[in-house]
Amino acid sequence: MTATLLRRFPLLTIVLAQLFGTSLWFSVNGVGLSLSRDLGFSEADLGRLTLTVQAGFIAGTLFIATTGLADRFRASRIFAAACLAGALANSGFVLVADHWPLAITLRLLTGLCLAGIYPLGMKLVIGWTPKHTGAALAWLVGMLTLGTALPHLLRGASLGLPWEWPLLGASCLALAGGALILALGDGPHLPPSSGKARLLDGLAALREARFRAVAGGYFGHCWELYALWTLTPFLVAREVTRLGASPDWIPWLAFGVIALGFLGCVGGGALSRRRGSLWVARRALAASGLICLAYPLVTWLPPTLLLALLALWGLSVIADSPQFSALAAASAPRERIGATLAVMNAVGFALTIPAISLTTTLWELEGAWVLWWLLPGPVLGLWAMHRLPAEHLATTATGTAKD
Numbered sequence: 001m002t003a004t005l006l007r008r009f010p011l012l013t014i015v016l017a018q019l020f021g022t023s024l025w026f027s028v029n030g031v032g033l034s035l036s037r038d039l040g041f042s043e044a045d046l047g048r049l050t051l052t053v054q055a056g057f058i059a060g061t062l063f064i065a066t067t068g069l070a071d072r073f074r075a076s077r078i079f080a081a082a083c084l085a086g087a088l089a090n091s092g093f094v095l096v097a098d099h100w101p102l103a104i105t106l107r108l109l110t111g112l113c114l115a116g117i118y119p120l121g122m123k124l125v126i127g128w129t130p131k132h133t134g135a136a137l138a139w140l141v142g143m144l145t146l147g148t149a150l151p152h153l154l155r156g157a158s159l160g161l162p163w164e165w166p167l168l169g170a171s172c173l174a175l176a177g178g179a180l181i182l183a184l185g186d187g188p189h190l191p192p193s194s195g196k197a198r199l200l201d202g203l204a205a206l207r208e209a210r211f212r213a214v215a216g217g218y219f220g221h222c223w224e225l226y227a228l229w230t231l232t233p234f235l236v237a238r239e240v241t242r243l244g245a246s247p248d249w250i251p252w253l254a255f256g257v258i259a260l261g262f263l264g265c266v267g268g269g270a271l272s273r274r275r276g277s278l279w280v281a282r283r284a285l286a287a288s289g290l291i292c293l294a295y296p297l298v299t300w301l302p303p304t305l306l307l308a309l310l311a312l313w314g315l316s317v318i319a320d321s322p323q324f325s326a327l328a329a330a331s332a333p334r335e336r337i338g339a340t341l342a343v344m345n346a347v348g349f350a351l352t353i354p355a356i357s358l359t360t361t362l363w364e365l366e367g368a369w370v371l372w373w374l375l376p377g378p379v380l381g382l383w384a385m386h387r388l389p390a391e392h393l394a395t396t397a398t399g400t401a402k403d
Contacts, residue, residue: 006184010128013184014121015143017079020177021117022147023154024086024110025053027170028093030151032233033250034163039098043234047360049107050230051353056111057118058349064115065346075123076181082116083178087171089113094164117177118144119345127187138269141322142262148229149258156251211331213388215344218324220381221285222348224292224374225317227355231370232257234363235310239303253307257314264319277323277330282385284320288313289378296369351377 006013028035028049035041063069069078089109096102121140150173154166236253240246264284272280291313299306328344355374362370 006180010184010187011125011139013180014124014128015139017083017177017180017184018117018121018140019143019147019150020173020180021079021083021086021121022114022144023150023170023173024090024117025114025144026050026148026229027090027110027151027167028107029230029233030153030155030166030170030251030254031163033237033247034155035097038163043363044361047230047356049104050226050360051356052104052107053111053114054226054349054352054356056108057114058111058346060112060115061119061349062346063112064119065343074186075120075127076185078116079120079124080178080182082113082120083174083181086110086113086117087174087178090174091168091171094167124181124184124187128184129187137325138265138272138322141318141325142265145261145265145318146259149255149261152233152251152255152258156248156255159248159251208331210388211328213384214324214327214331215347216384217281217285217320217381218328218344218348219351220377220379220384221320221324223351223355223377223381224288225321226349226352227359227374228313228317228371229258230356231359231363232310232314235368236307238368239307239310242303257307257310260311260314261318264315264317265322268319269322272323272326277326278385278388281320281323281327282382284316284323285378285381285385287316288320289375289382291316292371292375292378295371299368 029046032041032046035046036043086109089106093103093106093110096106122137125137125140151166151170154169155163158165158169233250233254236257237247237250240249240253268280268284291309295306295309295313298309301309355377358373359370362373
């Protein structure tokens with residue numbers, strides 16, 4: 001595939017590269033049950049590996065934001081280098097999985113590399129499709145969702161093979177994603193550099209009531225989202241066991257539950273053109289919150305119904321994510337939007353760490369009741385968004401429709 005052909009379809013190239021690159025994020029979770037069986041990993045151990053990736057991503061995002069790295073070098077080269085380094089770190093985990101300090105270190109490095117993939121993908125979208133950024137963002141977050149689910153698909157497709165194969169497969173996909181972006185290059189519409197970002201500028205934006213309300217909703221969303229994705233294989237395994245079905249179904253069903261979020265992102269993006277991003281974000285967060293509340297109360301239902309409810313949760317839990325990004329971009333002070341969004345993302349991902357740690361540690365003790373620890377996220381997020389004025393809803397709807 002030539003560079004000329006890739007540049008005819010830049011958005012397709014970017015979202016595919018994003019899909020391949022972000023398959024590194026939950027690569028270990030995709031083989032989590034195999035690691036439990038072969039190496040004796042507990043649910044808490046798998047949770048620690050996941051939150052280490054989150055910590056690496058946060059550190060990497062703040063480093064890029066505060067050093068101005070993305071302004072000094074071409075975004076496509078940073079993306080490609082991050083894919084290469086992430087693929088090596090992810091592959092290295094295969095060699096050191098039974099040596100805990102080294103395993104943790106490599107997952108931290110993987111998270112650092114992801115900071116050069118996901119945020120830089122957004123910058124590449126702006127550079128190639130400036131007139132359709134809102135719609136493109138829904139596809140980009142949708143591909144992040146599919147990338148998160150992809151390790152479970154790789155595990156399902158490699159049943160009967162050693163657990164190392166899906167991890168190596170994710171590394172190969174990341175290399176392919178980096179190669180695609182390297183061939184594509186930077187778009188012609190990237191905005192000029194605004195200089196070195198300052199974290200204090202981003203924190204100052206929280207004094208703005210409208211932005212603070214949007215950020216509050218996003219923080220609640222983050223508390224729920226990644227912890228649920230981490231727990232999905234455990235929840236699926238519970239229902240597969242109750243069905244008396246083969247454990248081989250677990251990775252396939254876990255992939256399906258998480259991957260449905262892609263449809264939620266794209267569908268929410270389309271709906272936001274008519275009703276506005278705030279309308280979609282509120283309802284998606286409310287839907288996921290209601291399922292979070294109800295799920296532990298109905299665990300007596302037939303397993304097939306609970307799997308259907310889990311699928312609905314997977315559809316709704318990520319549908320608000322691109323809308324929060326659109327709302328934040330519209331609410332942040334224009335003169336410091338880069339630092340503001342960097343701080344918002346860093347705080348949001350930081351909140352995923354205690355949520356993942358708490359729920360995975362208590363899973364063995366509480367089972368499905370552990371889901372109620374996620375409930376404060378949607379509740380507080382909706383409370384924060386309730387303070388957004390009506391005129392902001394109308395402005396956002398109009399702005400989104402113009403994308």
